[in-house]
Amino acid sequence: MAEHASLLHDGFLLLGFALVFVLLFRRLGLGATLGYLVAGAVIGPQVLGLVGGAEQKLGIAELGITLLLFLVGLELNPSRLWRMKRDILGLGLLQVTACGLAVAVMIGLTTEFSWAAALALGLPLALSSTAQVLPMLQSAGRLRTPFGERAFAILLFQDLSIIPLITIIAAMSRNPADAGGPPGWLLAFYTIGALVGLIAAGRFIIRPLFRLIGNLGEREMFVVAALFTVMASAAVMEALGLSTALGAFVAGVMLADSPYRHELEADVEPFRSILLGLFFLAVGMMLNLQAIADRPLFVISMAIGLITIKAGIVFLIALAFRMPWRGALALGLLLSQGGEFGFVLFAQAQQAMLIAPDAASLFGAVVTLSMATTPFLMMATRRFRQEAEVTKGTRAGPQPDGASAIIVGFGRFGQGVSQMLLASNIPVTMVDTDIEMIDVAASFGAKVYFGDGTRLDLLRQAGAGDAEMIFFCIDGDQITPEFVEAVHNAFPAAAIYIRAYDRRALIQLKGTPANAVVREVLESAVRMARIALGDAGISEEAINRAEDMFRAHDRERLKLQVEAGDVRAARDRIITEPQAAPG
Structure with missing residues (x-):
């Protein structure tokens, strides 16, 4: 009973503080990751001391990292990778290698760390914050522009580089437990065998399992099967003494081109968000604030050095890839911060006895400070970017309402479609993410629900399972052939109609199950x-x-x-x- 009460007490405080700080930091434009870290530090033993046991919570929360890498694997659709191969393998590889080595040299020359420790610290600092950069690109409306595509390509390669970076740190390990493990050639053999086995299991066991669940219509079993897939892959790798993150990543890759990809993303994302938030709360609780307070100039100077080196190197690499100098500078500043995976790799380096706990806290503070500078650096690049104003708020999610048609996007195009349908006595559910548009529609008596209509779970909540028609009337090229296939597989009874932004979108969507694709102008x-x-x-x-x-x-x-x-x-x-x- 006492343990149960303690769990409820800790959960109540952790979620409460996380809610307050994340909302505050989001409001200030500083990102959710920083909010979780600060909330963990405040509630932890070194400030208010309200919650303890950070190490035990970190062990559970590391499942969030596992789920994150599973979702990264799901993003690796072969056709998308092939289209972006030059930027991923060119820009991404050069950025991680050059920035990691340059930062390691800076640490080795300016501190008393060994070169192995400097490398274990420098390589993680080459990674930027995906959790912070992508929302900034989305809010500015630049994610699907050439600028945004290149930033995403670099971030994607950074996510992929987690596995080799973990391997490099393990190879340098000074931990006797690691030294007593199997030899490197045997680990390589285990790795290849595990990868082949996981891929085979995905094709001959997991995909038929998802097909069976889909045919039975057991919606909740998709969640169970998705989590089972991740946990089973990670457990196999752990049993072989390999990286659990690698197992989850491979599980995602083997399902990336399956028709269940979007369903899996929608099902796993809530668990990933909660556990990843708990991970950063636990990291914040474990930060040695006294060590940071004793050496504030070290933290500040290292953060400045990190930002300067990364911004300069990314700027030069972007110029070499023939980006305009203004865009290259903006890209360098955008990716100049440390990222959330730095905390993961610092923990790996600490377990490998390459760095002390105080060093992990100091460089965790360096990452945190560098992340806090990003919004201000983005302001400095305002003239290079056109930032769209986004009104934040909370609205009720869509409800089915017995509608025979669902319209995603209530701009000028969606408004015309909806009025034609309503004039024909067809019930309509309308969904949009623009809060201002929703409020304006309400002032004219129209009911528009808030939500991202490109999520299958939200479409299902809106009644897509019973709808006769689904209209995608949104801007840009958000509707991909893979997404249309996923919508058709999830809701086969619904006719799909798509607004195409231009000829390129029309060409891309030819051959999909869409009933009609209409050029808007x-x-x-x-x-x-x-x-x-x-x-x-x-x-x-x-x-x-x-x-x-x-x-x-x-x-x-x-x-x-x-x-x-x-x-x-x-x-x-x-x-x-x-x-x-x-x-």
Whole structure:
């Protein structure tokens, strides 16, 4: 009973403090990770002393790292990787290698750490904060721009580099327990055998299991099966004396191109978020604040050195990849901070007896301080970036309401679609993430629910399982062929209609299960031209002939572009000169 009461007491305090500090730090634009770290430090034994047992909580919370690497593996869809291969293997590899070695040299030359310790500290500091950078790119509306794609490619390679970095630290270990383990060649053999076994299990056991669950319609069993897949893969690797993170990562990769990828992401994400938050709370509780207070100048100077080195190296690498200097500078500043995986690798280095606990606390503080500078560095790059204002708030999630149609995106396009459907007496559920738009719609009497309609779990909550039609009326290229396949597999009875931003999106979505993909401005452009030609005195017959010619050329060009997979194909079908009327 006492242990049960203690668990409830600790959970109540941890979640309460996390809620307050994360909301505060989000409001200040400093990111959730810093909020968790500060909350852990405040509630821990060195400040208020309200919660203890950080080491035990850290052991449980490390499951969050395992789930995070599983989700990273799920992102590695082969077609996406192939498209971004140059930036991932070029920019990413150069950034991690050059920044890691440069920071290690700085630590080795300016401190009394051994070169092995300097390397164990410098390599983790090369990694940036995915949890902080990606929300910044999203809020600025730049995630799917060339700038955002390159930043994402670097972050993706950094996530992939966790496994080799853990291996490097293990190879340098001074821990007698590690030294007494199996020889390196045997570990390599175990690793290859485990990887082959996991991939085979994924193809012949896990995928059929998910197919069975999907056919049975057991929604909650997807969660059980997803967590089982992660835990089983990690347990196999642990039993062989290998990295549990590697097992979870491989589990994600082997399911990345499966039709269940989006469902798995939606199911695992809540567990990942909670456990990762607990991980950072535990790290904050374990920070030696006295060691930091005794050497504040060391922490500040190291943070400045880290930011300067990383920003400078990323800037030069980006220039070498022919980015404009303004964008290269913005990219360097954006990725100049240390990241959350630094705490994971510092813990590995501490277990390997390469660094002392006080050193882990000091460099944990360096990472924290560098992360706190990122929002201010982003302000300094404002003229290089167009930042979109985002109004934050909380709204109720979508409810089914017996709707026969779901509309994702309530901008000008979605509004027109919804009014046509409602005028035809078809019930509609409307979903959007723009708080301001939701409030404006409410002032006109329209009910729009808050939510990300590109999440399968949210679509299901909105009633997609019973809907006859699903409309995606959102901006940009957020709807990918893989996502359309996933929606069709999850809700086979619903017809899918998609608003295409331009020809590129139309070409990309050809061949998907979508019932129709409509270019958003085509008909309005034709309509305007018809009005203008009529005002110019052109006969109705000539106007119809011009429209028929344009549409025929456009259809033929689009067909050739789809076949070639290249938007530049069939350029000779573009009408660029005045056309004489047929004789």
